[in-house]
Amino acid sequence: MRAVIVAIGVAFIISLFGTPIAIKVFTRLKAGQPIRAEGPAMHQGKKGTPTMGGVVFILATVIAYVAGHLALTTLPDQQIAQVEPTITALVLLGLMVFSGAVGFIDDFLKVRKRHSGGLNKRGKLAGQILVGAVFGIVALYFPSTMTDVSGKATNTETVASTTLSFIRDIPALEIGKIGSVIVIIMVVMAATNGVNLTDGLDGLATGASVMVLAAYALIAFWQYRHWCADPNYTESYCYTVRDPLEIALIAGAAAGACVGFLWWNTSPARIFMGDTGALGLGGLIAGMAMSTRTILLLLILGGLFVIITMSVVIQIISFRTTGKRVFRMSPLQHHFELAGWSEVNIVVRFWIIAGIGVAIALGLFYSEFLAAVS
Secondary structure: HHHHHHHHHHHHHHHHHHHHHHHHHHHHOEEEEOOOOOOOHHHHHHHHEEOHHHHHHHHHHHHHOOOOOHOOOOOOOOOOOOOOOOHHHHHHHHHHHHHHHHHHHHHHHHHOOOOOOOHHHHHHHHHHHHHHHHHHHHHHHHOOOOEEEOOOEEEEOOOOOOEOOOOOEEEEEEEEEHHHHHHHHHHHHHHHHHHHHOOOOOOHHHHHHHHHHHHHHHHHHHHHHEOOOOOOOOOOEEEOOHHHHHHHHOOOOOOHHHHHHHHHHHOOOOOHHHHHHHHHHHHHHHHHHHOOOOOOOOHHHOHHHHHHHHHHHEEEHHHHHHHOOOOOOOOOOHHHOOOOHHHHHHHHHHHHHHHHHHHHHHHHHHHHHHHHOO
């Protein structure tokens, strides 16, 4: 627990005090956010606000992970924990960093062209598929070699599973390694685009991501406390995952970094996360679902992202088939803007929706544990 707290604190401090520096740097570089001409009229006042702020909390998360590992070295020898960096960390941080890199290219092109059209759809899609495929393969082909103090293997799990999962792996839904890589790619694409579509109002995506990441920190730490790899835990309802303490540490660090960033990103935002941050967070959230074996639970845990994404899908299908729009504008938050809601009201109410999804998901997770115990 000490390592997780250290990581959260370090990430929060770096992000809180590093974001103002990023604001000054990006302002001098004239890295301002272009605004779509067809977007809500009230957004034109945001033109020129520094973007690519996701660089700050991605960097803060990576540094905090290192700090958390330094704290792990003080744990007693009998404590089950992986002191050295693991494949789990490589996959999770890799998904965050390289998904963020795809977004960075998009942001860079927008700033350079002074236009809201950055990386084309095919380029962005190819980047997401490549990142998902590479780290999906790594997650499935490198089992753990963790051993206890006697040298006996205590965990030979891979980061991802070859079965679909809800709260645990579902043995009846075995899909094999190739099928699992395809599913991982789909989850990465869905999560990155979901967070990206949600990032349309000041602080909206950042606040929602904090809730989801904090929930994954709780889930992973609970799995660590009831871990099948722990020789001191012999109950049959333990969790078969790899490196849950690593997952909790990274999720906590990312949540803390986002809270520090939110201080400057809330309305009126002094900096935007850009596609750099949105795609980075989406990649990490996808990795969390994969590594904690809760892929289908993500549909509830990230309920706000699902709702906003579906609003876009519904709008496109309706317009192409009937020529009519269901919403005044999609994504959904812009519909309410045009309906006369203030930006702050929309953000707070959507945060409430995000919190409800997180609460339901955590309730299902814990109730499954109670059912297994009984």
